Amino acid sequence: MILQPGTVAPDFALRNQFGESVALGDLRGVKPVTVVFFPLAFSRTCQGELCELRDHMGLFADAGTQLLGISVDSKYTLRAWAEEQHYDFPLLADFWPHGEVARAYGAFLEERGYADRATFVIDADGVIRASFATGPGEARSLDQYRAALGAI
DSSP: OOOOOOOOOOEEEETTTTEEEEGGGGTTTTTOOOEOOOOOTTOOOHHHHHHHHHTHHHHHHHHTTTTEEEEOOHHHHHHHHHHTTOOOOOOEOTTTTHHHHHHHHOOTTTTTTOOOEEEEEOTTBBBBEEEEEEEEEOOOHHHHHHHHTOOO
């Protein structure tokens, strides 16, 4: 079960697609964060979801939130995918220890070896204000994001 609203978001530091460290704690007190776990780069549903987010970045800008995508892929895979699809938001590699951050958020699917499609909207104080997930193969909708972003 994914972490619920009202829970303090577990801190993490992961490498982005350029190999730079991105730490949730560095954004505390600065701005809200939207963390989007997705199973695997280059997969059809994930690509459709992230392209939709890319095409609607105004939702996140209007809410003043930093969008972060996280998967178990390596930073090299994430960079190739980001370049191919023109993603201009950080994609973070929860590569090793494998899925550790997804596990901390209750979003890791042990039987599959990757993260579920789970989203967390975290306020500037580090508290989860909204969270939602969809089943395997089921894309998240923009309406779900709009509702979640309304919580901050």
